[in-house]
Amino acid sequence: MKHLLTKVLEEQLWKHKKMLIAVSGGSDSMVLAALLKESGITIAIAHCNFGLRGEDSDLDEQLVNTWAKENNIEFYIKRFDIPEILKAKGGNLQETARELRYAWFEELRQEMNFDFVATAHHKQDSVETMLINFFKGTGIAGMHGILPQQGKIIRPLLQFTKDEIKEYATANNIPWREDRSNAKDDYTRNALRHQLFPVIESLFPNVLENLSGNTNRFREVELLYRESLERHTKKLLEQRQHDWYIPVLKLKKLQPVIQTILWELLQPFSFNPAQLKDIIRLQDAETGKYVESSTHRIIKNRDFLIITPNTTTESTHVLVERNDSVISTSNFSLALKEKDFRPLDMDSIKHLQPEELCIDLEKVTFPLLLRPKKTGDYFYPLGTNSKKKKVSKYLIEQKVPLHEKELVWVLESDKKIIWVIGMRADDRFKVNAATKKILSLKLKKN
Numbered sequence: 001m002k003h004l005l006t007k008v009l010e011e012q013l014w015k016h017k018k019m020l021i022a023v024s025g026g027s028d029s030m031v032l033a034a035l036l037k038e039s040g041i042t043i044a045i046a047h048c049n050f051g052l053r054g055e056d057s058d059l060d061e062q063l064v065n066t067w068a069k070e071n072n073i074e075f076y077i078k079r080f081d082i083p084e085i086l087k088a089k090g091g092n093l094q095e096t097a098r099e100l101r102y103a104w105f106e107e108l109r110q111e112m113n114f115d116f117v118a119t120a121h122h123k124q125d126s127v128e129t130m131l132i133n134f135f136k137g138t139g140i141a142g143m144h145g146i147l148p149q150q151g152k153i154i155r156p157l158l159q160f161t162k163d164e165i166k167e168y169a170t171a172n173n174i175p176w177r178e179d180r181s182n183a184k185d186d187y188t189r190n191a192l193r194h195q196l197f198p199v200i201e202s203l204f205p206n207v208l209e210n211l212s213g214n215t216n217r218f219r220e221v222e223l224l225y226r227e228s229l230e231r232h233t234k235k236l237l238e239q240r241q242h243d244w245y246i247p248v249l250k251l252k253k254l255q256p257v258i259q260t261i262l263w264e265l266l267q268p269f270s271f272n273p274a275q276l277k278d279i280i281r282l283q284d285a286e287t288g289k290y291v292e293s294s295t296h297r298i299i300k301n302r303d304f305l306i307i308t309p310n311t312t313t314e315s316t317h318v319l320v321e322r323n324d325s326v327i328s329t330s331n332f333s334l335a336l337k338e339k340d341f342r343p344l345d346m347d348s349i350k351h352l353q354p355e356e357l358c359i360d361l362e363k364v365t366f367p368l369l370l371r372p373k374k375t376g377d378y379f380y381p382l383g384t385n386s387k388k389k390k391v392s393k394y395l396i397e398q399k400v401p402l403h404e405k406e407l408v409w410v411l412e413s414d415k416k417i418i419w420v421i422g423m424r425a426d427d428r429f430k431v432n433a434a435t436k437k438i439l440s441l442k443l444k445k446n
Contacts, residue, residue: 001160001168005035008156012148017115018042019154020076022105025060027169027176028120030067032157034174036118037071044074046108046117048101050082052093053181060177067175078104094187102153109152121146121155124162127211128192130218137273139263140225145215161208232261242314244269244307248283251305269296269307279305287415288367290319301369302415320368320411327370331407332421334370335442341435349431354422355444359429361437364413370421373408379417380427391420398423411441 009015019036023029023045036043047064051057061077068075080100086093105117126145133142148155157165169176184190201207232254238245246265254261259276270293271279278291282300290299292310299306299317308315313330320327320336327334338361349358377391395405409421419425422443431438 001031001164002035002038004159005156006039008159009039009041012154012156014116014154014156015039015041018113019116019118020044020046020105020109020112020114021118022101022120023047023064024179025063025177026120026179027166027174028122028157028162030064030174030176031165031169032118032120033067033073034172035168036156037073043118044076044112044114046076046078046105048097048104049077049079050097051079052082053179056177056180060179063175063177076108078108106152116149116152116154118154118156120157120165122157122160122162122165123208123212124193126158126215127208128189128197130211130215131192131196132188139260140218140222143215143218144222145212145218147219229261229264233265236261237265241316242309243316246305246307248300248303248305252283266293266298266307269298270294271296271298288319288365288369290367299369301371316372318370320366320370322366329370329409330446332409332443332445334411334421335440335444337440337442339438339440341431341438343433345438346431349438354424355442357419357425357441358431358438359418359425359441360431360435361439362435363429364418364439366413368418369412370409371412372406373410373420377410377417379410379420379424382425382427382430386427391417394420394424 006015019041021029021033021036021043023033024047033043033045045064045068047061049057049061065075065077080097082093082097082100085100086096089096102117108114109117130143130145136142146155146158148158168174182190197207204210236246236250238247251258251262258280262276262279263273266279271291272293275291275293279298282289282291282298282305285300287301288299290297292298294310296307296309297315297319299308299319301317306317308317312318312328315329318327318329320334324336327336345358352358373391373395375392378388379391379394380386381389381394391408391410392405395408400408408423410417411419411421413429416428417426418429419441422445
């Protein structure tokens with residue numbers, strides 16, 4: 001193991017780096033600490049005590065601390081009150097513990113000026129990760145198992161099996177403690193390790209080596225996959241301020257790989273695989289139709305699918321639903337209110353300020369779309385005998401300065417502009433004697 005580890009350190013260019021080793025007290029991390037110490041690398045030990053196993057947790061800490069002192073190695077300890085943290089913030093115990101652990105490792109690494117944090121993940125860990133990701137449907141990125149290096153985290157023991165590590169610990173009198181919770185099937189990884197993997201191994205005796213070899217091949221496959229995906233991304237995604245535009249015609253040309261490419265493109269925006277079919281249907285949907293994730297919406301708008309933040313102050317394409325009362329953007333807010341129309345109201349409607357508008361509610365189709373004006377926009381300015389006019393020409397006639405033109409927004413319904421916000425309404429939505437209900441709009445600039 002010493003010889004093979006030295007080879008790994010040289011191949012990965014880790015040999016002359018300073019390493020902070022994450023040591024729990026189990027056989028894997030204790031062997032990693034012993035091997036790296038013997039390699040002559042500058043190391044320190046970091047141990048987390050989550051206090052979840054009572055006296056066992058304290059005995060783990062004691063073992064690691066004692067071994068570090070005996071070997072003249074710097075020892076750092078961090079204790080967490082997980083029950084209190086979960087009570088205050090909620091969340092999953094395992095995920096919370098992992099986030100806290102790695103956040104502290106990185107904080108300590110930077111503070112003590114270490115190059116890397118080394119963890120003791122081994123061959124079985126990597127294969128189990130691959131299987132878990134496969135069953136979860138994470139796609140090609142999950143098939144490479146655990147990578148040797150991710151940022152400042154390195155895993156020097158990935159080519160060794162659990163049995164090889166335990167044999168080395170026994171042969172070299174390296175102390176370690178067994179975490180009794182590893183024998184339970186409470187967690188997905190433990191259930192996979194104790195129940196599923198032995199069955200697979202009985203059918204395919206070399207399964208560990210075979211799957212480990214697959215993880216290496218999948219890493220290479222992913223590199224090719226990412227290169228191809230990057231080419232498609234450059235052609236498909238265009239960023240405009242906080243929004244991303246996908247041309248529908250270009251997207252349609254990607255059959256039959258459209259689902260795979262869309263899945264990869266949309267993951268950063270919190271969409272999930274179950275939404276893919278609905279998103280694909282948006283290609284042929286009417287303007288204003290959308291699919292929503294926890295952070296973003298993807299909206300069909302004419303020839304584009306537009307990915308825009310759910311937070312209206314960040315988005316430049318805001319959907320207005322019928323029950324909305326206030327819509328806020330980074331530059332202004334828009335108050336909306338439905339009212340019954342009375343003929344007596346007509347005179348006051350005709351004399352509204354530019355910041356206010358009343359339109360015939362029955363003439364609009366929800367959701368409305370609030371967005372910046374763009375090239376090619378046109379409308380029928382109210383009071384001009386319904387003559388079609390480009391918004392750009394209207395702004396020139398109104399002598400709007402160039403820098404202010406960039407701040408002009410419009411409100412549209414089913415591809416028709418209702419209002420050049422704060423300036424002029426469209427004649428097609430005006431209130432008349434036949435109107436029964438009106439939608440009142442009031443602009444307030446920030």
